Amino acid sequence: MTTKAAKPGSFRVNRRTALQGMAGAAGLMAAPGFVRYAQAHSGAPIKLGVPIHRTGIGASYGRWYERVLTAAVKLVNEGGGIAGHRVEAIVEDDGTDPRRGTEVIEKFATQHKVDAVFGHLFSHVVNAAAPRAGELKMPYIVCSEGHHVASVKLNRYCFQPGITDVKSQVQSMAPWVMANLGKKVTMIFPDYAFGHDHRDYFSAAVKAKGGEVVALIPIPPTETSFTRHFPKIPASTEVLYHVMVGPGVLTFVKELGQHFGSKRPQLFGFVDSIEAVDLASPALEYLEGTHFWEGNPRYAQANQSAHDKFFRERVGVDANGASKSDPKDVSTYAHMFSVWETLFIIKQAMEKADYHGPEKKVAFMEALESLKEFPESRQHPQGRKIFNGKTHQVFGHQFISKVENKKLKVVHKTSIEDGMYPDEGDYTKMSF
Amino acid sequence: MDFGPYLLLATMEGAVGAAVLALTALGLSLVFGVMRVVNVAHGEFFMLGAVIAWWVAHLVGAHPALGFLAALVVAPIMVGLVAAVAERLVLRRLGYDPEATIVATIGLLYVIQQAALSTFGPDARPVEPPVDFRILLPWFGYSGYKLLVIAAAxxxxxxxxxxLARTRVGLMMRATRFDRETARAFAIPVDRVYGGVFALGAMLAAVGAVLIVPIQQAHYLMGHDPLLLSFIVVIIGGLGSLRGTVLAALVIGMSDGVISVFFSPTLAKILATLLVAIVLVIRPTGLFGARAA
Amino acid sequence: MTAGGLDRAALLHLAVPALLFALQFVLPDYHHVNLARVMVLASFAAGYNIVFGYTGLLSLGHAMFFGAGLYTAGLLAQYAGVAAAPGFVLAILAGALFAALVGILALRTSGVSFMIVTLMFAQAAYLALHYFGDYTRSDEGFVVPAELRRLFGLALADPATRYFTALALFTGTLAVCHAVARSSFGRVLAAIRENEERTRMLGYDVFAYKLVALALSGAVSAAAGAAYAMLFGYVGAGLASIQYSIYPLLWVLMGGAATVLGPFLGTLAMFYLVDTASGFTSAYLFLVGLALIALVLFFPKGVLGTLRERALPWLP
Structure with missing residues (x-):
């Protein structure tokens, strides 16, 4: 077990420094925060700081991100670590809070002295932490699916090589939705940034394909009941596009069922709505026959790859995307692969840069920028991806699945090119 | 949808919200009225009620109605016990000092929330409604259970x-609220009344939560909104006024829904929020004064 | 109060910034940046203390004043290219103006009604940040361009500059609070807190005094908000949510209401409590909750308030 919670009060030194007899200073150094770490060197572990949403609104995701992290670190270390160094992941809870998320980055950089930070998920936390990561000259590799990195408004230290961003995801959905579900779309989305991304990118993609967005229904962030918004859905709607997130999702679906009954328009949603939610939950029957975007198919498909099988095995997830020890404990399968893949990308880039310590940080990031493609493999079980070193963003396949017998069955896999869009800038022109 | 049915739907939704809100706010109002304690942890008692309801319904496992009814009995009792213990161990020792109790109940809020996260977990979990039927109106369908909630509340x-109005217990509560020292002089066990009121307040929140949990879901962060709304209702309704609390709950529950007929939902929320502020500015003692019983 | 008491108080208020100034040379990096942030947040708490501690008004809406500063500085930088110094001044003005406007309405109420009215205004402001999400990027927020985060030619992202700026802000608010506590204005505020009716009878325009106190408090809170945006480079609705109305209340109560140094002490203590506890358990909120309960049971007036009551009556 190499993943462990950080212990600021604990006294973690590697073998060599211990041998150098620094015990004399132990009294001072045992005080919280006054721990000095030796520079990483040959034989020293590579330390990765991993901020996890253990508490707060992101806790459902955080729990699974941490499990994937543990499994991935174990696998990397079994295979000899990174460039011969054992990997040590130091986890800190950020409370899904932008301020705490930033403080945690500072803690990683100045107290734990990690080599890189990776794993942040919720966009508001990423945006808050990113400028500080740049100032602290800390490689900051996120697993967020937000468009923040690819918008090239952060800084050269920020990367998202493990998961496609929302702009690309949304854009690649539009052609299939237009062709198979209908051309008149009503969108229901949360009235905050995540929802606005969907609104803007999907509307644009629909227009480009000759469709029409007939109504936009933003739901206030404090809403717990949705019925009162349904009358705003025009009768001409052919497709209802929904991206509700958070604990209100089941309510949303149930109320949708009560409101429309069987006379409903086609439904297309983002699986973010039902991540970590059992599809066999009461009220979700209503989703039968509707379609979802999935970043990675939760239910093992008939043509499941050996890599996906391996990934599930190591993380402890069964064929239904739930924990092997508790079938009711459903994973955030559509997103959590990003933690796994990101760790292997860090490994690849560090080894390419011949990384043995922080003095090679810049070389590591340049190596990361130089990566072009990740073939489908054990390291990349979600599928092949193309990395854009200029925007620090990766692009991959997306899945459209239909709910059949309370399971999601993949009916369409987009091409990587479906999700491509012109670069919005170039990080490599910025300085480190 | 046409304007008429739309308004009808908004009204029905408002009524459901108002019904549960009235119960929850009544609990806060009692505690506030009798003990002069601002219980910031009230929303967490609500959440605890929902979480225990899920747990009971899950354990019973038989017909949903059975699990629900069991939850309706067990959850408030357990929440009441937690509240009574908190009252005895913390609030009483603080002498019900207004500022100290705010901090103490913020502390309680963290403790309860973390306890729920550690045991119940971070996911939202549904409870099946005891009855599940859909009422089909000419323009839209509506949940039958929601109408049941209104009736039950x-x-x-x-x-x-x-x-409160007809029993000896209620008389003691009212006497304590009116004048603590005189009540003590008349041999009313003020300490026990305080403990009872605090537990009862929490139980009302828990009942509200059990009723709502088949519509929403149990989630460890769900206590936030009921707390805010209850505060508003209690103040708008006038402190300690039962009638005022119910009417204010209706006003608050309805205004949000009806305003959202005319404006974009977020703008409607902003306007409804400002409306509450303005009402209070114009009538600082609330709509129904402090005198009403 | 003796002259000696006054001297000791003034000395203490000089000693604290001096100590903080000296500390920056010996603190490890991590605590260096923490202290800078704590000083900014403590300034926010100190601003809150002006209305809560000295005037006796329990506001639950101060996040809107912190947010006013945060967004004035942030939006002006983002969309008009306004640099840190003018942005900072405009943010303070915006905070004072906003607080005065809110005050004109909210101060017609008192007690718990005041608490709810401020809460409602803050909630409306928070929702407005989402409503105008096209500009504010709502909850996700935005990063303030690095090239605008400069003060007198120095990059605010630099640790030493940041620490200095935070210290300057903190010393400024300390001076303001010290002045308020010592002035006749402050004594009128205390009189309002102790007995509003009597103060009115004595011929003071209570409403005007409260309004000025609230505007001052709003200005200080906004200064802290602007400093946060400029020093840490992020502006987002999360920092203007209800939580950030509760935090200053908590910090002030912890350190001691109506004490000049209480807000700083409370902020510092809460920060290290969370930071230390989260190191060995993910259930750190449990410890925070228990600590708060223990605090009010054993130090009901906050740390400094209790100290003043029991041992150091001269404490400001």
Missing amino acids: AALMLCVWWV
Whole structure:
């Protein structure tokens, strides 16, 4: 077990420094925060700081991100670590809070002295932490699916090589939705940034394909009941596009069922709505026959790859995307692969840069920028991806699945090119 | 949808929200009225009620109605016990000092929230409604259970009113609220009344949560909104006024829904929020004064 | 109060910034940046203390004043290219103006009604940040361009500059609070807190005094908000949510209401409590909750308030 919670009060030194007899200073150094770490060197572990949403609104995701992290670190270390160094992941809870998320980055950089930070998920936390990561000259590799990195408004230290961003995801959905579900779309989305991304990118993609967005229904962030918004859905709607997130999702679906009954328009949603939610939950029957975007198919498909099988095995997830020890404990399968893949990308880039310590940080990031493609493999079980070193963003396949017998069955896999869009800038022109 | 049915739907939704809100706010109002304690952890008692309801319904496992009814009995009792213990161990030792109790109940909020996260977990979990039927109106369908919630909440409110206005216990509560020292002089066990009121307040929140949990879901962060809304209702309704609390709950529950007929939902929320502020600015003692019983 | 008491108080208020100034040379990096942030947040708490501690008004809406500063500085930088110094001044003005406007309405109420009215205004402001999400990027927020985060030619992202700026802000608020506590204005505020009716009878325009106190408090809170945006480079609705109305209340109560140094002490203590506890358990909120309960049971007036009551009556 190499993943462990950080212990600021604990006294973690590697073998060599211990041998150098620094015990004399132990009294001072045992005080919280006054721990000095030796520079990483040959034989020293590579330390990765991993901020996890253990508490707060992101806790459902955080729990699974941490499990994937543990499994991935174990696998990397079994295979000899990174460039011969054992990997040590130091986890800190950020409370899904932008301020705490930033403080945690500072803690990683100045107290734990990690080599890189990776794993942040919720966009508001990423945006808050990113400028500080740049100032602290800390490689900051996120697993967020937000468009923040690819918008090239952060800084050269920020990367998202493990998961496609929302702009690309949304854009690649539009052609299939237009062709198979209908051309008149009503969108229901949360009235905050995540929802606005969907609104803007999907509307644009629909227009480009000759469709029409007939109504936009933003739901206030404090809403717990949705019925009162349904009358705003025009009768001409052919497709209802929904991206509700958070604990209100089941309510949303149930109320949708009560409101429309069987006379409903086609439904297309983002699986973010039902991540970590059992599809066999009461009220979700209503989703039968509707379609979802999935970043990675939760239910093992008939043509499941050996890599996906391996990934599930190591993380402890069964064929239904739930924990092997508790079938009711459903994973955030559509997103959590990003933690796994990101760790292997860090490994690849560090080894390419011949990384043995922080003095090679810049070389590591340049190596990361130089990566072009990740073939489908054990390291990349979600599928092949193309990395854009200029925007620090990766692009991959997306899945459209239909709910059949309370399971999601993949009916369409987009091409990587479906999700491509012109670069919005170039990080490599910025300085480190 | 046409304007008429739209308004009807908004009204029905408002009524459901108002029914549960009235119960929850009544709990806060009692605690506030009798003990002069601002209980910031009230929303967490609500959440605890929902979480225990899920747990009970899950354990019973038989017909949903059975699990639900069991939850309706067990959850408030357990939450009441937690509240009574908190009252005895913390609030009483603080002498019900207004500022100290705010901090103490913020502390309690963290403790309860973390306890729920550690045991119940971070996911939202549904409870099946005891009855599941859909009422089909000419323009839209509506959940039958929601209408049941209105009826149940109304019945419970009547019970509370009866206890407060017609029983000896209620008399003791009212006497304590009116004048603590005189009540003590008349041999009313003020300490026990305080403990009872605090537990009862929490139980009302828990009942509200059990009623709502088949519509929403149990989630460890769900206590936030009921707390805010209850505060508003209690203040708008006038402190300690049962009638005022119910009417204010209706006003608050409805205004949000009806305003959202005319404006974009977020703008509607902003306007409804400002409306509450303005009402209070114009009538600082609330709509129904402090005198009403 | 003796002259000696006054001297000791003034000395203490000089000693604290001096100590903080000296500390920056010996603190490890991590605590260096923490202290800078704590000083900014403590300034926010100190601003809150002006209305809560000295005037006796329990506001639950101060996040809107912190947010006013945060967004004035942030939006002006983002969309008009306004640099840190003018942005900072405009943010303070915006905070004072906003607080005065809110005050004109909210101060017609008192007690718990005041608490709810401020809460409602803050909630409306928070929702407005989402409503105008096209500009504010709502909850996700935005990063303030690095090239605008400069003060007198120095990059605010630099640790030493950041620490200095935070210290300057903190010393400024300390001076303001010290002045308020010592002035006749402050004594009128205390009189309002102790007995509003009597103060009115004595011929003071209570409403005007409260309004000025609230505007001052709003200005200080906004200064802290602007400093946060400029020093840490992020502006987002999360920093203007209800939580950030509760935090200053908590910090002030912890350190001691109506004490000049209480807000700083409370902020510092809460920060290290969370930071230390989260190191060995993910259930750190449990410890925070228990600590708060223990605090009010054993130090009901906050740390400094209790100290003043029991041992150091001269404490400001």
